[in-house]
Amino acid sequence: MSRPVAFTVDGTLLTCKGVIARLEREFTDLPSGSLVRVVVNEVPNRIDVRAWADRKGHRIVDEVHRDEKFELFIAKEGPLVSPTRAGAVGSAH
Amino acid sequence: MMLMVSVQNLDEAREAVAGGADIVDVKNLREMMVGSNFPPVVREVRNAFPKQIHVSVTLGVVPNQAGTVAMAVYGAAALGATSVKVGFVQSDYETALRILRESRRALDGFDTKLIAATFADSHLYQGLDPTLVVKLGKESQSDGMLIDTLVKDGRNLFDFLGERPLKELVLEAKEAGMSTALSGALKVANLHTLVRINPDIVGVRGAVCTHGDRESGNVVASAVAALREELRQRLTGKIDVFAEVGPTAPRIPS
Numbered sequence: 001m002s003r004p005v006a007f008t009v010d011g012t013l014l015t016c017k018g019v020i021a022r023l024e025r026e027f028t029d030l031p032s033g034s035l036v037r038v039v040v041n042e043v044p045n046r047i048d049v050r051a052w053a054d055r056k057g058h059r060i061v062d063e064v065h066r067d068e069k070f071e072l073f074i075a076k077e078g079p080l081v082s083p084t085r086a087g088a089v090g091s092a093h
Numbered sequence: 094m095m096l097m098v099s100v101q102n103l104d105e106a107r108e109a110v111a112g113g114a115d116i117v118d119v120k121n122l123r124e125m126m127v128g129s130n131f132p133p134v135v136r137e138v139r140n141a142f143p144k145q146i147h148v149s150v151t152l153g154v155v156p157n158q159a160g161t162v163a164m165a166v167y168g169a170a171a172l173g174a175t176s177v178k179v180g181f182v183q184s185d186y187e188t189a190l191r192i193l194r195e196s197r198r199a200l201d202g203f204d205t206k207l208i209a210a211t212f213a214d215s216h217l218y219q220g221l222d223p224t225l226v227v228k229l230g231k232e233s234q235s236d237g238m239l240i241d242t243l244v245k246d247g248r249n250l251f252d253f254l255g256e257r258p259l260k261e262l263v264l265e266a267k268e269a270g271m272s273t274a275l276s277g278a279l280k281v282a283n284l285h286t287l288v289r290i291n292p293d294i295v296g297v298r299g300a301v302c303t304h305g306d307r308e309s310g311n312v313v314a315s316a317v318a319a320l321r322e323e324l325r326q327r328l329t330g331k332i333d334v335f336a337e338v339g340p341t342a343p344r345i346p347s
């Protein structure tokens with residue numbers, strides 16, 4: 001199964017505002033059903049992202065662990081749709 | 094998770110960065126233990142490192158004077174600080190909010206981030222409820238929040254606020270788009286709890302000073318590097334910080 005990814009949030013880049021703050025911002029205007037790839041390299045961030053998605057009603061449709069990074073594919077609550085943003089970077093497996 | 098080390102001068106800042114600190118937090122321990130340092134010191138530290146090394150400026154516990162604080166915030170921005178921390182103890186909520194809003198206005202045109210700070214032990218001084226920091230941050234459009242402690246008598250952050258309320262505050266702040274920082278006499282022994290709470294920034298000083306003494310000791314690179322490694326092992330799962338609490342532990346507030 002391959003689904004188009006709207007965009008990637010790279011949580012491996014160290015910034016003061018962490019991945020949850022960025023997901024909140026990025027998901028605000030995202031159409032329901034869009035698929036987003038999130039990359040994190042810290043275990044507590046992986047746990048926080050999963051919990052955040054669950055709390056917000058989004059779905060983790062896949063997770064891959066490779067090269068000491070976790071890739072999580074999150075579908076925004078609602079039926080899956082095609083990506084509408086430029087910069088699609090890949091597909092969920 | 095970024096590592097923030099409090100420093101008092103350029104020598105300590107160099108040690109902190111050499112040891113792997115992501116943020117050097119310039120402060121002056123002679124002024125209420127968490128006070129402001131002098132502009133030439135901030136300038137010297139800022140000029141010593143590239144922009145990817147964050148230089149934060151603490152204003153410590155600020156007076157209930159919005160104009161004075163806003164001017165100090167402006168000064169920190171003019172010196173090129175990455176962030177400026179405005180802390181409240183004996184301020185009521187409305188006064189603190191007004192000060193932060195004026196500080197926000199003072200930062201117009203600068204990249205410097207505004208950090209609202211409260212103190213977990215402020216009840217010892219009949220001070221502002223520290224858990225109001227997220228509300229304050231949201232209503233003032235601050236970029237981030239910090240919870241620290243004032244007492245430096247061996248007690249630390251977790252003697253005043255537990256894991257669960259801190260986790261809830263951190264999550265609430267993250268979901269509001271703020272950066273989150275925790276500090277307050279934190280040690281290696283606290284890293285398990287800190288990593289479970291998962292703030293964006295963890296702040297230390299005594300733990301990376303000679304003899305573990307935040308006042309008479311100096312920041313040393315080897316201690317910073319050792320703490321950085323301890324943190325890395327927990328963040329990468331090489332040391333499992335969740336094992337001791339079990340799978341049913343309250344990792345996330347309901």
